[in-house]
Amino acid sequence: MIPAAFTYHRAESVDDALRLLAEHGDDAKLLAGGHSLLPLMKLRLAVPELLVDVTALRELAFVEDAGPEVRIGALTRHHDLANSALLARAVPLLAHAAGTIGDPQVRHRGTLGGSLAHGDAAADLPAVVLALDAVLVLRGPDGTRDVPAAEFFVDFFETALEPGEIITEVRVPKQTAGWDFQKFTRRAIDWAVVGVAVAGDAVALVNMGATPLRATAVETALAAGAPLAEAAERAADGTSPADEPAASADYRRHLARVLVRRALENSRA
């Protein structure tokens, strides 16, 4: 499979990338790790005319201690998230979840910003940043704005990114409470059938609807002092999981309840 013809441009700076996106509008696409975009282009589900490669912008690949939070450049690869000593200490949920993505080859290429911008509800990091109450920093032609993760994921593969905007960094509050990550897959390197990220009293779900979701009914039950097992029974409330031959909606709802219970118990063990 070979993508349809396009022009490749390697951006020299964030401004260069922003300028090209502004000039070419919908015909242009950013290329980060390429591990969501290139497969789509090979299937010709995406046919951009211009690819703006930002991988050379090393100024967007960093993990930095910023007091109460950690600042992470959008181009930080999954491999570097998983191997960051700072993240292992300060945001272990993110480091751990990044290490479960795909396989080593995928993690050597895929980036945090690419994963969030792609907006796939079956992906791991969107639910993780949602559980962690992270803030995404977006830069566009009109300047920079902060968008909380809770407002970023809008619908099926749809995010709050406006045309011409780039995610430059993600700011994640340091974790202070127990956490856990559960990912149920059918085979090695598969995406989660259902996944659960727990950070303290925050619970987020992978693949239980059009976007990553907070399990608000579970969180409310926890806040009211319900035992963990009882709170976990509410895991599928308000969700709309896909109904597929490989995993029915009912099966996914069942998985969500089981995995949320496990994750809550592990996070408090």
Next chain:
Amino acid sequence: MRVTITVNDTEQRHEVEDRTLLVHFLRETCGLTGTNTGCDTTSCGACTVLLDGESVKSCTVLAAQADGHDVTTIEGLSTDERLHPVQRAFQECHGLQCGFCTPGMVLASVSLLQENPSPTEREVRDGLEGNLCRCTGYQNIVDSVLTASREETAR
């Protein structure tokens, strides 16, 4: 576009279409057919090569993205007729049958051992998660990687 990629320590300077995948660049433009294409969908790992020393699936990297970088393929692992320790271990431990997955397996293993020189069996299995083999049942592949790791760390 014109790309310059250092493949196995040799500078390869070629005019290619912007959409050329790295695997096609290696096989067709450079004539290095040791890198196989299996699934073509980033799943099987047969096309694994090292990009700046790290394993990547070359069916999902553009030649343009590798412009200015270093690539190592199976042809570049051995020097002066001497097999790389990982290749030698695959031979000794019968880590291959038909051999189709082997170039990718070997390069994924080299990358794995670089990051973790003394992996446990579990870590080897996890580290080769992105590489499929239809023949061996993986047991001898895992033995090969563990053997290579012991030989390397003993040196």
